[in-house]
Amino acid sequence: MELTLLGTGAPEGLPRPGCPCASCAAATGDAARAATALLLDGALLLDLTPGAAFAAARAGQSLTGVRQVLLTHPHEGPAFEVPTGVPQPGRVADGRELALLDGHRVRAVAVDVPGTGYEIGGTYGERLLYLPPGAAPAGAAEGKGPYEMVVLDVLGRPDALARLRANGAVDAATDVIAVHIDHDTPPGEELHRRLAAVGARAVPDGTSLLVGEYHAVPDLPRRTLVLGGARSGKSVEAERRLAAFPDVLYVATGGLRDGDTEWAARVSAHRERRPSSWRTAETCDLVPLLAGEEESGSGSGSGSGEKTADSPLLIDCLSLWLTHAMDEVGAWDDETWANGGEQALHARVAELVAAVRATRRPLVAVSNEVGSGVVPATPAGRRFRDELGRLNASFAAECEHVLLVVAGQAITLRG
Numbered sequence: 433m434e435l436t437l438l439g440t441g442a443p444e445g446l447p448r449p450g451c452p453c454a455s456c457a458a459a460t461g462d463a464a465r466a467a468t469a470l471l472l473d474g475a476l477l478l479d480l481t482p483g484a485a486f487a488a489a490r491a492g493q494s495l496t497g498v499r500q501v502l503l504t505h506p507h508e509g510p511a512f513e514v515p516t517g518v519p520q521p522g523r524v525a526d527g528r529e530l531a532l533l534d535g536h537r538v539r540a541v542a543v544d545v546p547g548t549g550y551e552i553g554g555t556y557g558e559r560l561l562y563l564p565p566g567a568a569p570a571g572a573a574e575g576k577g578p579y580e581m582v583v584l585d586v587l588g589r590p591d592a593l594a595r596l597r598a599n600g601a602v603d604a605a606t607d608v609i610a611v612h613i614d615h616d617t618p619p620g621e622e623l624h625r626r627l628a629a630v631g632a633r634a635v636p637d638g639t640s641l642l643v644g645e646y647h648a649v650p651d652l653p654r655r656t657l658v659l660g661g662a663r664s665g666k667s668v669e670a671e672r673r674l675a676a677f678p679d680v681l682y683v684a685t686g687g688l689r690d691g692d693t694e695w696a697a698r699v700s701a702h703r704e705r706r707p708s709s710w711r712t713a714e715t716c717d718l719v720p721l722l723a724g725e726e727e728s729g730s731g732s733g734s735g736s737g738e739k740t741a742d743s744p745l746l747i748d749c750l751s752l753w754l755t756h757a758m759d760e761v762g763a764w765d766d767e768t769w770a771n772g773g774e775q776a777l778h779a780r781v782a783e784l785v786a787a788v789r790a791t792r793r794p795l796v797a798v799s800n801e802v803g804s805g806v807v808p809a810t811p812a813g814r815r816f817r818d819e820l821g822r823l824n825a826s827f828a829a830e831c832e833h834v835l836l837v838v839a840g841q842a843i844t845l846r847g
Contacts, residue, residue, distance in 0.1 A: 441465030458619030491638035505564035568592030598678035660837035
C-alpha cells in the first residue's frame with residue numbers, strides 16, 4: 433500500500449490561525465501542517481479536510497480515483513464542500529468490516545474518545561492502523577500480530593502507543609508515524625527529538641510512504657541518564673521518555689519522610705503526573721531491580737498489565753540514592769569517612785555501576801547536577817557534592833544516552 437499524508441497537523445492545522453506562540457511562528461515551510469488526512473493507493477481517503485484536492489495536487493496525487501471517504505472524528509463548525517467527483521464521506525460502525533473493490537479491507541476500531549479508528553489491510557497482507565486525534569484503542573487487539581505501520585497522535589496520547597506495545601500490535605519493526613501535530617510541542621528539532629525518544633517519527637505534509645517497506649525506526653537507547661539542576665524539568669523529561677511504553681516501574685529513592693509536608697507535596701505532584709498504568713517501588717535497593725530480580729508484589733499502581741522483570745525502569749533519583757548510601761556507611765562523619773567509610777561508599781557505587789552495565793532492562797535514571805553551584809560550606813556538604821559528581825560520571829559512562837536539562841530544555845551530551 434502507498435500512503436500519502438495530505439496533512440499531518442491537528443484539526444485546526446499548524447500554525448493555528450491567529451496564534452502568536454513560538455511553535456506557530458516557526459511553523460513555516462515543511463514545518464507547516466494542514467489537518468491530518470490520509471490517501472491510500474489513490475483510492476481510499478481517510479478524513480476529508482478543507483483543501484484536500486490542492487493538498488493532493490501538491491503531493492503529485494489526484495482525488496479523481498477516490499472510491500471511498502471515511503471519517504474518523506467529529507467535524508465541528510460549518511460543513512465544507514466535497515470536491516467534485518469525490519464520494520460523500522461516511523463512517524463504518526465499530527467492529528464492522530468493509531471490503532473495497534480495489535482490494536483494501538477496512539475494519540473500524542473502537543477508540544476511547546468520540547470517533548473511529550481504522551485498520552486497513554492491503555492485498556499482500558500488510559496492515560496499517562490509523563487513529564483520530566487524541567484517541568487510543570478502546571479494547572485489546574485481536575492477536576493478529578504487529579502492524580507494519582501505525583499512524584496516530586503520538587504526542588497527545590503517548591499512552592495509546594504504550595497500549596499498542598503492551599498487546600503486541602506495535603513492535604520494534606513497526607513504523608510509527610506521528611500525526612495530529614499541534615502547537616504544544618516546542619518548535620524546531622525538539623519535535624523530532626521527542627518522537628525519536630519513543631520510537632516514532634514525523635514527516636512533512638505530502639510525503640508518500642510504502643506500508644511494509646523497511647524503514648530504519650529510531651534506535652531506542654537501553655540506558656539513559658537525565659541530569660539537571662533543581663526544578664530544571666529533568667524528571668518531566670525522564671517521564672516523557674517512557675510515557676509511550678507499557679508496564680513501567682517507577683523507582684522512587686526518596687521515601688515518604690513522615691511529617692515533612694513539603695516533601696509530601698513533591699511526591700504527590702510526581703504521582704499525579706505519571707500515567708496511571710505505571711507501578712511504583714519506593715526503594716534504594718537498585719541492584720536487584722537492574723538484574724531483573726523483581727518480585728511480583730514489589731510495585732503499586734493501577735496498571736493491569738503483567739509485571740515482568742524486563743519492563744522499563746525509571747529511577748528518580750540517584751542523588752537521593754547516594755544520600756541513603758552515605759547514611760548507611762556513616763560517610764557524613766569525618767572520622768568514619770577516614771576509617772573505612774570512603775571505601776564502603778565507593779564499593780556500593782561500583783556495585784551499582786556494574787549492575788547498570790549488565791542490565792537488560794530499558795532504564796531511564798535521573799540525577800542532580802550540583803557541581804556548577806555554590807561550594808558547600810561544610811566538609812560533609814563538599815563530600816556529597818564530590819561523590820555525586822563521581823557517581824554521575826561513572827553512571828553516564830555506562831549509558832548510551834545522556835541528557836542535561838536546563839530551563840526545561842534538554843541538551844544531548846551523548847547519543
